[in-house]
Amino acid sequence: MSDTPELKYTPLEEISEIHATLRKSFKAGKLRSIEDRKTQILQLAYLIQDNYERFKASFASDLGRPTLETALQLDSTISDCKIAYDRVEKWARTEKAPFSMNFAALRPVIRKEPKGVVLSISPFNYPVWLALGPMIGAIAAGNCFVLKPSELSPATSGLLAELIPKYLDSDVVRVVLGAVPETTKLLELPWDHILYTGSGRVAKIVCAAAAQTLSPVSLELGGKSPVVIDPKCDLKTAAKRIMWGKCVNAGQTCVAPDYILVPEQSEQTVIDALKEAHKEFYPSAPDMSSDFSHIVNKSHFNRLKNLLDKTSGTIELGGQTDESKLFIAPTIVKGVKGGDSLMSEELFGPILPVVPVKDVDAAIEFINSNDHPLTLYVFSQDSAFKNKVFDNTQSGSAIANDTLLHCATDGLPFGGIGASGSGYHTRKYTFDMFTHLRSSIDSPSWLVIDMALGSRYPPYTVRTFFL
Template sequence: MSADNKFASTSLEEIDQIHASLRQGFKSGKLKSIAYRKVQILQLGYLLQDNVRRFKDAFAVDLGRPALESAFLELDSTIGDCKVAYDRVEKWAKTEKAPFNLNFFAFGPVVRNEPKGVVPNISPFNYPVWTAIGPIIGAIAAGNCVVLKPSELSANVSGLIAELVPKYMDPDAMRVVMGGIAETTKLLELPWDHILYTGGGRVARIISAAAAKTLSPITLELGGKSPVVIDPKCDLTTAARRILWGKAVNAGQTCIAPDYVLVPRDFEEKFVDALKAAHAEFYPKGALNSSDISTIISAGHFSRIKGLLDKTEGEIVFGGETDESRKFIAPTVVKGVKETDSLMSEELFGPILPVMPVENVDAAIEYINKKDHPLSLYVFSQDAAFKSKVFDNTQSGSAIANDVIIHGGADGLPFGGTGPSGSGYHHGKYSFDEFTHLRASLDSPSWIDKILGSRYPPYTSKKENFLTKNLGVRLPARPSPSQLNVHAKS
């Protein structure tokens, strides 16, 4: 299958022009209109819906991705996000009253939900529609102008986005910048009102340093090694099917894919046997003969993943087949993996699942806490106490029980990491909030000076006593010694 989308880099001079043009578009005030924002949101939805077949073809070329995966993981959910924003933007954008406070109610304090301005979204190759268009639905709903910088690695999908955006979107509101390192570097030399970057930690440090020079605020979504903790009393068949699917879908190139499994040592073989059964169900003719497996994005990524697999000291249970000419790596499970193994050295971002045996759940928690906070943490258990123990004693971007990956599209949930796995949130209302300036506002009537006139010089002890008596805070009773001791022990 081929795609006819051409990837042509944007000139550095044009990037300056795009920046200036969007500044003028924002200053025009047209984005203040909720009706205008809704039109642009709806156009984004139709940009995808009208071209579903072309996007599926482009995904197939860039990622070897089956059509069902493209529809389920990206296209349908992103169109759905457009509908959610279209339906809710009036509510999201409404000015909000501050909580009632006796000292300030007369001022009419409110919070105005206002756009930040012009915002770029620098997105990756692995989900080139969901990461490029998904977050900026909220940015447009909030009234911002947007620059899309899609990945040069997913050249066909990115080229299709670049072709379609001018046909569907107002150029005063959205533009596309194509290219690689040089074009991204040029973008980051300019001042922005908020930057969203999705990708890896190494590049995130470069982008954060560049953003600091212009004092541009930034949101980072960075991934990491997302662990799975197995309770031997889990629904094992369901757990194995979902974990293997989450590792194999999009060839493991998912920032919230289950990266590795922590399983009690005496349950490892039973768990691995369940994964074997799931693999036989998914790929009855074998992985090499399946049309339901995506490929690795580039030769460089293929070599990196294969290199980690070649160096493992664990035992390959199934999979392990590779084909460099197709950039193909079969879904692979490796058991008996140790902490020092090559597969535990970095985020895999490929279809390889290391299974690391541990003594018990406490050992699993201890291992997780020694590492960077992951973007997602998964637990498979039917026991509420087991789930709570893992979630209450770890930190991660999300805490998910008995499924993987699909929480990224769940309506009403934020998507974001913590610490090295990212900062800030997006998806739905959280994208709107991320690109919204909360502007404090109040209107002070003249008669307030009958009460607050004591704030003016000349200052006297009488005025100070009056203000303290009428505006001072009255704290609850001081904690008792017994309460302090309990707190200190806990």
């Protein structure tokens, strides 16, 4: 898009200074008190609320996001602020260890302490929720925080860089803008935790760099999230929910349905249901609709177009592309095989391959022959069918009869397994990720303690004390 704003990148020499400032702030106990944490969390909520329309405009510039999709992301982030504000005191409370007669006198507890200064490298596709969500949890845990937002969403990243210093304490939270050189400089520094959200290719670079400073890393990497369809399911509802999950943000969602596995004899029936759902969503055409986003940039557009051009499957719906608008129509491709171009990588776009298989056992075998996905979707009203798929596969999440909603469901962790990521976040799980569980005992100077545990002292005798 020609009118996309340019980011003013953070000078490389300032990055070490930012790191040192936050390290000093953490040691000074800037966020030691729960009240100070709550103040910053509240300010984050006001940051979004006060600038709601500006964020809507930035989303439209970066991704062509429909107004409702933008509102859902902003409202969800404000909700996350409220949850953290209301619950942080409980989350941070010191826990007593389970009662044990042997150790009760030692008063064993688990202290919930911040890790220190943490770094989050966030992606372009949900540039507020995936940028501010980790920030909320890190602040709630008492950490200082550096955000490196994506250079691929310049309008939103620039807006965050402008607003965060106005609403939050710059001794606690800082934003670093940039691309590869700035990220490389960040990764040269020691961090108390790094959260990276993005591709597996870049994750290997992040992990290799973090290993040099022994910085712990959590990863959210996406992957090819399959949909397994039971032909006896409520197909009309299933088709609407699958198409919605694929079309939100033009498929640029880490947990978007990536491909469908369906018994061969039901392939066309499922495709017809998907086409009907598409017709309901976009009665004229998606490129004429204000309810459909565009691809983030030309590089991702060309990647998707190249995969689509090389497919051996048959395009049953869509297929239209327009580079000048970064537009790719919602596209359904029939008869896709395992070695197809569309199966070579996570699509991260509005293309939906349909892979015919013999039966549910073949679907399970297909899933297990590939990397563990971030999410596995099953559409069925049969408990035995759902359990068979879930019990015989591995994935970050196991979702029946809907798409995407688990990410916003309070109380559920969000994270991958294997190649789809490591660690868990969202709300309390983000707090936990950035929290050090510090074991502590306070052993009294009672004679009875040394009488009970006296055999630990030399000189040792035949008498042995079992802990």
